[in-house]
Amino acid sequence: MKLRKVVFPVAGHGSRFLPATKATPKEMLTVVDKPLIQYAVEEALEAGFTDLIFITGKTKRTITDHFDLSLETTPNMSEQKKALFDRTNRIIPSHASCIYLRQGEPLGLGHAILQAKPVIGDEPFAVVLADDLIESKKGVLKQMVDSYDDENASLISVQRVSKEDAQQYGMISTNDNDGNLMKLSNIIEKPKPEDAPSDLGVVGRYIFSNKILAFLEKTKPGAGNEIQLTDAIKVMLNDLPVFAYQFEGTRYDCGDKLGFIKANIEYALKNEKFGNELKEYLKRRLA
Ligand code: G1P
Numbered sequence: 001m002k003l004r005k006v007v008f009p010v011a012g013h014g015s016r017f018l019p020a021t022k023a024t025p026k027e028m029l030t031v032v033d034k035p036l037i038q039y040a041v042e043e044a045l046e047a048g049f050t051d052l053i054f055i056t057g058k059t060k061r062t063i064t065d066h067f068d069l070s071l072e073t074t075p076n077m078s079e080q081k082k083a084l085f086d087r088t089n090r091i092i093p094s095h096a097s098c099i100y101l102r103q104g105e106p107l108g109l110g111h112a113i114l115q116a117k118p119v120i121g122d123e124p125f126a127v128v129l130a131d132d133l134i135e136s137k138k139g140v141l142k143q144m145v146d147s148y149d150d151e152n153a154s155l156i157s158v159q160r161v162s163k164e165d166a167q168q169y170g171m172i173s174t175n176d177n178d179g180n181l182m183k184l185s186n187i188i189e190k191p192k193p194e195d196a197p198s199d200l201g202v203v204g205r206y207i208f209s210n211k212i213l214a215f216l217e218k219t220k221p222g223a224g225n226e227i228q229l230t231d232a233i234k235v236m237l238n239d240l241p242v243f244a245y246q247f248e249g250t251r252y253d254c255g256d257k258l259g260f261i262k263a264n265i266e267y268a269l270k271n272e273k274f275g276n277e278l279k280e281y282l283k284r285r286l287a
Contacts, residue, residue: 001123001124001151002048003047003048003123003124003125003126003145003148003207004048004049004050004051004123005049005051005053005119005123005126006044006049006051006052006053006125006126006127006128006141007053007055007113007116007120007125007126007127007128008027008037008040008041008044008052008053008054008127008128008130009055009103009109009112009113009127009129010027010037010054010055010057010060010063010130011055011057011060011102011103011106011112012026012106012109013106014026014131016255016256016257017029017255017260023059024059024062025037025059025060025062025063026131026254026255027060027063027130027131028062028066029254029260031133031252031260031263031264031267032264032267032268032271035066036130036131036254037063037066037130038066038091039130040128040129040133041067041091041092042091042139043134043139043140043141043142044128044141045093045096046139046141046142047126047139047141047142047144047145048142048145049126049141050095050096050097051096051097051099051119052092052096052098052099053101053116053119053125054098054099054100054101055101055102055103055112055113055115055116056100056101056103057102057103057104057106064098064100066091067091067092067098069089069090070089071088071089072085073085073086099119101115101116102115103115107221107227108221108224108226108227108228108229109129109226109227109228109229110216110219110226110227110228110229110231111216111226113127113212113213113216113229114213114217114227117213120210120213121210122210123210124151124207124208124209124210125207125208125210126141126145126207126208127204127205127206127229128141128204128205128206129204129205130204131204131253131254131255132203132204132205132251132252132253132254132255133251133252133254133263134203134205134247134249134250134251134252135249135250135251135252135266135267136247136248136250137248137249138248140157140203140205140247140248141205143245143247143248144157144207144245144247145207147180147181147245148207150241151210152211152240152241153209153241153242154206154207154209154212154233154236154240154241154242154243155181155206155207155242155244155245156170156172156184156202156205156206156233156244156245157202157204157205157206157245157246157247158172158200158203158244158245158246159200159203159246159247159251160199160200160201161199161200161201162199163193163196163199164193165201166190166191166192166196166199166201167190167191167192167193168190168201168253169201169202169203170187170188170189170190170201170202170229170230171187171188171190171191171196171197171198171200171201171202172184172186172187172188172197172198172201172202173185173186173187173197173198173200174198174244179246180245180246181243181244181245182243182244182246183241183243184233184237184242184243184244185197186234186237187202187230187234187237187242188230188234189222189223189228189230189231190223200246202230203247203251205245205247206229209236209240211236211239211240212233212236215232215233215236216229216232218232219231219232219235265282
């Protein structure tokens, strides 16, 4: 079955980024000039997804506005400005559509994904966490779609992380030692460094067999008293294959202030208009 549906859980509090995220969604924070959620949506469109399902919540209205044709041109505007507005308005192509669902209570990532069940029906689907920004030649979701060929299997993107960082991630272990696709043997949400089963941490890109929804429905609140996606994956492992996918690309944790600043510096240094000027400025500043 073709992969068409992708879920963007965007109802989280963004508490690591307060006060910026008090009234602004963390997914609307910009790296150079584009909000994180737009990078995520463009990655999904590149991978061929057409049904973009946003799980939104309180204070998230600007996300909905961002994907509307919200810039209005006026007759007295310059042609240049009109062209800019038209280009900026056209993020979602006509063959794709945005579906907005509300997560009335913030009960965790697993609970957020479950809100999409009526729209997902019986299809496999992807999940993208927009605060994981990944710079790569071929988008990570496209890399995963290209490696996916079994509707019963699920794929989780992973990267090696330092021991101290284990407590920020879902940490996994695999049956195979290396390679792009490794069969999962265990997964634990945010373990203490000494309890991490390996140095492979989960990054926010997933392709799921539809069966994950049934496992999520049975999942009780876990870490942080939230319904954890990781706990449902752990139970699913007993019945169905789950693979860890080591992607090509550099990931920035933009839910974290330092990660977000690093992403801005990296993307700004590559900016066609002012990248070189910024490089010179930084050289002078750090000399
Ligand atoms: C979530 C997942 C975690 C994963 C992480 C990736 O955690 O629960 O397993 O490693 O995303 O960014 P969060 O960052 O939402 O706390």
